[in-house]
Amino acid sequence: MAYSNIEWTEFSWNPVTGCTKISSGCSNCYAQRMAKRLKAMGVKRYNSGFNLSIHPDLIAVPLRLKKPHIIFVNSMSDLFHEAVPDQFIKEIFEVMNGCPQHTFQVLTKRSERLIQISRSLNWSHNIWMGVTIEDQMNIHRISDLCACPAKIKFLSCEPLLESISFPGLGGINWVIVGGESGPEARPMKAEWAISVRDQCLQAGVPFFFKQWGGKNKKASGRLLEGQIWDQMPIKNSLSNIDFTRPD
Numbered sequence: 001m002a003y004s005n006i007e008w009t010e011f012s013w014n015p016v017t018g019c020t021k022i023s024s025g026c027s028n029c030y031a032q033r034m035a036k037r038l039k040a041m042g043v044k045r046y047n048s049g050f051n052l053s054i055h056p057d058l059i060a061v062p063l064r065l066k067k068p069h070i071i072f073v074n075s076m077s078d079l080f081h082e083a084v085p086d087q088f089i090k091e092i093f094e095v096m097n098g099c100p101q102h103t104f105q106v107l108t109k110r111s112e113r114l115i116q117i118s119r120s121l122n123w124s125h126n127i128w129m130g131v132t133i134e135d136q137m138n139i140h141r142i143s144d145l146c147a148c149p150a151k152i153k154f155l156s157c158e159p160l161l162e163s164i165s166f167p168g169l170g171g172i173n174w175v176i177v178g179g180e181s182g183p184e185a186r187p188m189k190a191e192w193a194i195s196v197r198d199q200c201l202q203a204g205v206p207f208f209f210k211q212w213g214g215k216n217k218k219a220s221g222r223l224l225e226g227q228i229w230d231q232m233p234i235k236n237s238l239s240n241i242d243f244t245r246p247d
Contacts, residue, residue, distance in 0.1 A: 001061045001071075008232070011069050011070070013071050014077065015054070015061075015074070017035065018052035019077045024134055025109065025158075027184075028184045031075065033182060034076065052077065052081060054085075056088075062096070068102055069103075070103045071103065071105065078107075090121060100124065100126055102126060104128065106130065107132060107156055108130070111141040114144060118149060121149075128150065128152040128153070129154070130145070132155075134158070134161050135162045142155065145172075152174070152233050153171060155175045158210060160192050163195055165199075168203070169200065173233045174205065174208065178211045181211065181217040185214050188213060208230060209224045209228070210222065
């Protein structure tokens with residue numbers, strides 16, 4: 001478990017690392033860049049680079065944290081990757097079920113696998129399930145997400161690669177938008193992000209603007225039309241969540 005710099009979470013928990021690219025949003029994968037760096041640093045869990053690896057010894061880590069936290073599950077992989085065994089996914093869910101004090105955020109591009117296994121999983125109230133919608137071509141992932149029993153369902157439009165028109169946001173509890181970051185970052189137009197925000201406002205869905213991205217994401221900032229958008233499913237804001245990091 002590690003503190004995360006991702007604006008909408010606190011910790012990252014990676015019982016699975018590594019992945020394979022399946023859609024346009026994967027082209028400049030930040031996790032792949034990070035895995036390459038960690039391998040070069042000699043981090044043992046990344047000896048195989050970005051090849052998918054399972055780490056059973058990390059499954060029980062959340063059980064050791066008594067204070068409530070928001071935890072992003074598999075920031076360095078996709079829990080519903082086809083190479084992750086069903087039983088391993090079920091074991092991860094059992095740990096999440098056993099930690100009602102924490103909020104777990106799970107994000108996938110593999111919505112078909114999500115649907116295949118979702119009915120065999122225990123979707124306790126503290127598991128938020130999301131899918132990535134980077135372009136209009138992958139809008140079908142929304143219907144897959146809505147068919148799963150998760151209590152909180154969210155969309156991550158990051159990297160947002162074009163204008164997206166949602167068929168509707170019924171059943172969706174949260175939408176995140178972010179531009180791509182890194183040396184080969186593809187640009188995000190302001191009108192794309194504004195359109196998603198306006199669709200969320202019209203539907204009454206909490207909206208979170210993560211970043212503009214680019215080669216220097218810190219310099220680009222997080223202001224969208226002069227405002228920080230930090231809405232979340234809990235009271236539609238972060239005001240009740242302590243995101244303080246240790247020095």
